[in-house]
Amino acid sequence: MNRKLTFAIFRYNPQEPGSRPWMQEFRLEETENLNLFVALNLVREKQDPSLQFDFCCRAGICGACAMVINGRPGLACRTKTAELPDKIVLMPLPGFRLGGDLSVDTGAWFRAMNARIRSWIHNDEEFDPDAPEVVMDNQVAEQIYELDRCIECGCCIGACATAQMRSDFLGAAAMNRIARFMLDPRDKRENREYFEVVGTEQGIFGCMGLLGCQDVCPKNLPLQDQLSHVRRKMGWQALKKILPWSGG
Amino acid sequence: MRIIYTDLLCIGAGLAGERVAIEAARAGFETICLSLVPPRRSHSSAAQGGMQAALGNCIKGQGDCPDMHFQDTVKGSDWGCDQEVARIFVENAPLAIRQMDYWGVPWNRVVPGKACYFKGGEKLEKEEPRDRSGLITARDFGGTAKWRACYCSDGTGHAMLYTMDSVALQYGVQVHDRTEALSLIHDQERCHGAVVRCLKTGELRAYISRATLIASGGFGRIYRASTNAVINEGGGQIIALDTGGVPLGNMEAVQFHPTGIVPTDILVTEGCRGDGGTLLDVNLERFMPWYEPDKAELASRDVVSRRMQEHMAQGLGVKSPYGDHLWLDIRHLGREHITSKLREVDEICKNFLGIDPADSLIPVRPTQHYSMGGVRTDKDGAAYGLKGLFSAGEAACWDMHGFNRLGGNSLAETVVAGMLVGRRVAGFLQEEDMRVDTALVRGELKKQQERVDTLKSSTKGDPPFEVRNRMQDILMDYVGIFRNEKDLHLAGEKLQQVLQSAENPKLSSSKAGADPELSLALRLPGMVRLALCVAFGALERRESRGSHAREDYPARNDRDWLVRTLAFWPGGRALPRLEYEPATKVVEIPPGERGYGGCEVISAES
Numbered sequence: 001m002n003r004k005l006t007f008a009i010f011r012y013n014p015q016e017p018g019s020r021p022w023m024q025e026f027r028l029e030e031t032e033n034l035n036l037f038v039a040l041n042l043v044r045e046k047q048d049p050s051l052q053f054d055f056c057c058r059a060g061i062c063g064a065c066a067m068v069i070n071g072r073p074g075l076a077c078r079t080k081t082a083e084l085p086d087k088i089v090l091m092p093l094p095g096f097r098l099g100g101d102l103s104v105d106t107g108a109w110f111r112a113m114n115a116r117i118r119s120w121i122h123n124d125e126e127f128d129p130d131a132p133e134v135v136m137d138n139q140v141a142e143q144i145y146e147l148d149r150c151i152e153c154g155c156c157i158g159a160c161a162t163a164q165m166r167s168d169f170l171g172a173a174a175m176n177r178i179a180r181f182m183l184d185p186r187d188k189r190e191n192r193e194y195f196e197v198v199g200t201e202q203g204i205f206g207c208m209g210l211l212g213c214q215d216v217c218p219k220n221l222p223l224q225d226q227l228s229h230v231r232r233k234m235g236w237q238a239l240k241k242i243l244p245w246s247g248g
Numbered sequence: 249m250r251i252i253y254t255d256l257l258c259i260g261a262g263l264a265g266e267r268v269a270i271e272a273a274r275a276g277f278e279t280i281c282l283s284l285v286p287p288r289r290s291h292s293s294a295a296q297g298g299m300q301a302a303l304g305n306c307i308k309g310q311g312d313c314p315d316m317h318f319q320d321t322v323k324g325s326d327w328g329c330d331q332e333v334a335r336i337f338v339e340n341a342p343l344a345i346r347q348m349d350y351w352g353v354p355w356n357r358v359v360p361g362k363a364c365y366f367k368g369g370e371k372l373e374k375e376e377p378r379d380r381s382g383l384i385t386a387r388d389f390g391g392t393a394k395w396r397a398c399y400c401s402d403g404t405g406h407a408m409l410y411t412m413d414s415v416a417l418q419y420g421v422q423v424h425d426r427t428e429a430l431s432l433i434h435d436q437e438r439c440h441g442a443v444v445r446c447l448k449t450g451e452l453r454a455y456i457s458r459a460t461l462i463a464s465g466g467f468g469r470i471y472r473a474s475t476n477a478v479i480n481e482g483g484g485q486i487i488a489l490d491t492g493g494v495p496l497g498n499m500e501a502v503q504f505h506p507t508g509i510v511p512t513d514i515l516v517t518e519g520c521r522g523d524g525g526t527l528l529d530v531n532l533e534r535f536m537p538w539y540e541p542d543k544a545e546l547a548s549r550d551v552v553s554r555r556m557q558e559h560m561a562q563g564l565g566v567k568s569p570y571g572d573h574l575w576l577d578i579r580h581l582g583r584e585h586i587t588s589k590l591r592e593v594d595e596i597c598k599n600f601l602g603i604d605p606a607d608s609l610i611p612v613r614p615t616q617h618y619s620m621g622g623v624r625t626d627k628d629g630a631a632y633g634l635k636g637l638f639s640a641g642e643a644a645c646w647d648m649h650g651f652n653r654l655g656g657n658s659l660a661e662t663v664v665a666g667m668l669v670g671r672r673v674a675g676f677l678q679e680e681d682m683r684v685d686t687a688l689v690r691g692e693l694k695k696q697q698e699r700v701d702t703l704k705s706s707t708k709g710d711p712p713f714e715v716r717n718r719m720q721d722i723l724m725d726y727v728g729i730f731r732n733e734k735d736l737h738l739a740g741e742k743l744q745q746v747l748q749s750a751e752n753p754k755l756s757s758s759k760a761g762a763d764p765e766l767s768l769a770l771r772l773p774g775m776v777r778l779a780l781c782v783a784f785g786a787l788e789r790r791e792s793r794g795s796h797a798r799e800d801y802p803a804r805n806d807r808d809w810l811v812r813t814l815a816f817w818p819g820g821r822a823l824p825r826l827e828y829e830p831a832t833k834v835v836e837i838p839p840g841e842r843g844y845g846g847c848e849v850i851s852a853e854s
């Protein structure tokens with residue numbers, strides 16, 4: 001016998017006059033290999049076509065579908081119902097502007113974050129179309145790629161107590177991104193310049209180190225290591241600001 | 249209703265759209281990119297395996313050059329491509345990849361010394377020379393003479409798109425995400441911008457732009473089973489077709505990738521076979537060498553997909569509740585290789601199939617994957633039929649792919665075409681002014697608003713989701729890998745009925761804001777028209793070429809069909825109007841044997 005699943009789904013459409021947040025229940029029979037991508041689309045197609053949620057790649061690659069699944073932030077498309085109890089509670093990811101129901105505006109948040117930390121390679125030299133590429137050790141390339149794997153899903157922000165308390169907190173995803181640029185020999189920024197963008201309470205010094213972020217990252221990024229790496233570097237930089245003779 | 253003015257409007261913020269936008273922004277023009285999703289979630293991020301560029305750095309790529317890349321591309325296209333465009337493409341790919349490197353893509357590099365690799369099931373050894381150490385390396389892909397696919401593990405598209413979006417941010421490209429272009433504003437001669445629906449609020453806006461670019465990616469989701477993201481529904485091709493004057497090229501050229509997983513149709517990259525993975529049948533026997541002694545699993549995609557389908561038709565597929573499939577075997581590559589170089593594949597197998605590919609076989613079958621057809625442009629990316637309209641990337645039919653795209657050539661196309669079309673667009677903006685015709689703009693806005701209002705108040709009809717499913721099933725059943733007259737006729741008739749339902753659906757909700765059912769209803773008739781262009785183009789093309797395989801016309805016919813289909817859809821017609829143009833004006837390599845696929849050829853001279 002297949003299980004009968006109950007989905008309790010957060011409903012609220014800020015565009016609809018008079019709409020208020022509430023929880024709506026939908027029932028669905030479990031089938032083999034059912035995941036939340038298939039389940040939510042079935043609910044929408046067969047039961048309530050107005051239900052809002054975001055899927056894009058449906059393969060755990062694009063980061064569109066993060067939501068809180070039975071209390072835990074995760075990617076809906078790669079969550080199988082078999083891993084969950086009969087009752088499945090779905091809430092939108094906190095910390096982001098709500099679009100409607102389970103859809104949140106992670107895009108605007110991440111774009112603003114990337115602008116704040118100036119998330120691009122800083123290099124004064126022009127690109128020379130006739131020159132071969134600058135050599136790089138394969139290991140370095142792989143280390144950069146390792147941190148580049150962040151898919152900006154926002155799970156780490158949804159799970160972070162600091163981010164919930166202060167909306168301007170940059171979060172683990174930003175620290176990971178900065179660590180990625182620090183590693184990259186093509187980015188010519190000095191520690192002083194990194195310090196300007198993350199050496200603050202909204203940045204690395206706001207982090208309480210409880211590591212809610214690392215536990216939920218669907219890409220298993222080594223966020224703990226990156227946070228402490230950035231903290232160490234920026235702590236040192238802060239000290240240099242206080243003790244100017246320690247060298248610039 | 250809001251009206252927004254800009255120099256360049258890019259419809260699409262994937263690799264192609266952003267690359268064009270960057271070029272225009274760097275030339276000092278105001279540039280806005282629209283996207284259904286945040287740019288970094290565009291489907292470019294899902295590309296895993298690699299980008300082709302003839303750098304010739306690694307030992308198995310040594311001696312590679314644009315000429316060889318050109319030959320592979322033309323053969324791969326089954327001589328359906330525009331050879332002038334293919335030539336421009338191969339010459340510029342090395343530069344484009346180095347620029348992506350300069351901007352920050354962490355390409356894998358040459359590691360000097362001895363290393364093992366697999367070809368098919370066989371273990372071999374290679375030695376990378378010292379003097380190439382640290383240069384961009386490459387892996388093997390299907391249909392190529394050399395190892396040419398440059399990569400970042402198997403997250404190549406992701407790494408490229410994140411870098412591209414960073415550069416767009418750096419140069420001040422504006423992004424209006426969660427927006428959907430519904431129609432182009434035009435006067436039959438010049439494009440003036442687009443009417444756009446905000447997917448956050450449901451509001452309609454007009455964007456008035458001196459140049460407009462369609463870079464909206466592929467339209468794979470007209471098929472039920474596709475490796476494409478769920479947003480790949482052909483929005484850009486639809487609005488071009490709807491102008492009546494802009495043709496879509498070669499819509500019947502639809503690629504099926506050999507290794508979509510069963511169920512869920514998620515892609516596992518060609519890199520699996522490039523790195524030495526093999527295909528096995530129900531008896532766990534390798535069958536590709538039997539059909540394709542030379543290239544085996546690494547023949548071009550159209551050929552491998554057809555051979556798989558033939559093999560399953562002989563009863564040698566593996567039965568499953570989701571239909572027959574075959575096995576992809578990468579176990580012999582070893583866990584270390586799989587968890588580093590094929591990491592996405594490892595994650596996909598574990599998360600979506602619940603298996604470990606280091607000790608289990610992966611269930612796969614050919615699945616819709618790529619749209620070679622699209623908005624027909626000239627070699628500068630200017631669309632046929634409307635001045636001021638451009639197109640690039642998978643949305644376009646620039647036409648370097650002809651009837652079959654090689655793995656790794658699409659990422660490369662997005663950045664090469666993006667760079668070149670971007671330059672052309674910047675030049676156009678430099679020279680061309682536009683008189684804004686407010687009546688034209690208001691007229692188009694009103695037309696779209698009326699569509700929305702009619703849909704919301706309609707009281708009878710079928711639910712849009714149901715109608716979409718019907719369309720998708722028809723394409724699966726009658727316009728798949730193998731095609732024939734009877735099926736294609738049937739598809740045409742059924743799709744015409746579906747088009748009527750799509751034009752008069754009934755919504756069950758019509759809530760305020762970005763109601764998902766209304767969004768689908770607005771796009772659905774256009775999707776069915778694209779489906780009809782595919783089916784009708786396939787019916788009329790009485791030959792087999794690349795991915796277009798006709799059971800009733802199995803030969804490639806260079807005498808009658810060395811042409812590109814152009815589908816126009818003037819208003820009020822029930823079917824598209826098809827015209828043809830020569831596949832290529834410049835002929836560097838006359839049509840010949842591909843060296844794989846074993847297809848009979850009716851030569852142009854006969």
Ligand SMILES: Cc1cc2nc3c(=O)[nH]c(=O)nc-3n(C[C@H](O)[C@H](O)[C@H](O)COP(=O)(O)OP(=O)(O)OC[C@H]3O[C@@H](n4cnc5c(N)ncnc54)[C@H](O)[C@@H]3O)c2cc1C
Binds near residue numbers: 642659
């Ligand atoms: C699973 C998978 C793996 C692949 N792997 C490889 C590979 O290894 N190598 C390779 O070369 N190629 C690969 N490809 C192909 C390649 O990834 C794509 O062809 C390429 O990335 C397309 O880029 P694009 O910029 O043209 O479009 P996309 O990246 O698809 O971007 C389209 C953009 O248009 C927007 N858009 C669409 N419609 C509208 C509308 N109506 N209004 C506003 N915006 C709109 C979208 O939001 C998006 O921003 C793969 C494809 C798939 C499906």
Ligand code: SF4
Binds near residue numbers: 162211
């Ligand atoms: S460790 Fe820092 S970033 Fe991570 S959840 Fe805790 S406060 Fe947030």
Ligand code: SF4
Binds near residue numbers: 150151153157
């Ligand atoms: S760090 Fe991990 S959890 Fe945070 S946004 Fe990136 S992928 Fe998601």
Ligand code: FES
Binds near residue numbers: 059060061065077078
């Ligand atoms: S839909 Fe892309 S990660 Fe879930």
